[in-house]
Amino acid sequence: MKRPACLIFLLCLLLSGCGTSGERIKEPVTFYYLQTKYAYGSEGSVIGSEEREASGHRRDLSYLLTLYLMGPSSEGLASPIPTGTRILSVAQSGTNIQLILSDSAAALTDAEYSLACACLTLTCLDLTKAENITVTCGSRSVTMNRENLILYDSSTAVPTEETQ
DSSP states (O other), X not given: OHHXXXXXXXXXXXXXXTOOOXXXXXXXXXEEEEESSOOTTSTTSSEEEEEEEOTTXXXXXXXXXXXXXXOOOSTTEEOSSOTTOXXXXXXXXXXXXXXXXXXXXXXXXXXXXXXXXXXXXXHHXXXXXXXXXXXEETTEEXXXXXXXXXXXXXXXXXXXXXXX
């Protein structure tokens, strides 16, 4: 009787360490993409984020942006950048970063281009110590920073009344 109980106990101990808790990210970076379903009236309703692994490439902005262009791996997120778009140039000068995109991003409407630039800006701000990100595609150029990115429009929120 002791032998089967010991075997079951040993088996339970071995199997308890086999659970799948997901892969641990050693060097996380945060990428920002568009939400596939908007949840109006809340922060994070249009732009969402996901953590990705950057092992050995944490300081290589060109590599990380190439990884970013591959699109999100999380459900519920979509790339704001058209498939086939490449980053032709990444130049960092002090606290400024200049990104030049290939012409395939020129097909974006002005609103889509603004959202794509916002996602790229948030991603670059989290990856570097930069303060201003300029994204250029053809004749369009936008410079964004944390101060001019409004991620939640509270102007349409209904004020709550206080009762006395």
